[in-house]
Amino acid sequence: MKxxxxxxxxxxxxxxxxxxxxxxxxxxxxGTPLRTxxxxxxxxxxxxxxxxxAAATAVYREGMAGAVTDGQSxxxxxxxxxxxxx
Numbered sequence: 189m190k191x192x193x194x195x196x197x198x199x200x201x202x203x204x205x206x207x208x209x210x211x212x213x214x215x216x217x218x219g220t221p222l223r224t225x226x227x228x229x230x231x232x233x234x235x236x237x238x239x240x241x242a243a244a245t246a247v248y249r250e251g252m253a254g255a256v257t258d259g260q261s262x263x264x265x266x267x268x269x270x271x272x273x274x
Contacts, residue, residue: 223235223236223237232251233251233254234247235247235249237251
């Protein structure tokens with residue numbers, strides 16, 4: 189009887205370990221995620237996986253420049269609409 193209980197516990201522990209391994213494999217990342225910079229939804233630019241800090245800064249500044257240009261065009265359009273409605 190003791191052997192049956194020990195065998196049941198061993199089998200249950202084996203199933204538990206296999207289940208945990210299956211969950212860990214399923215939740216593991218499948219690849220390296222793409223790094224990006226997003227500036228308030230106006231610009232999204234990729235940063236290369238091998239890029240250094242200077243290259244990442246250049247991409248960031250490019251995104252910020254795009255956001256500023258977008259904001260200026262929206263502001264000019266809004267001003268034009270306000271003046272036209274008078």
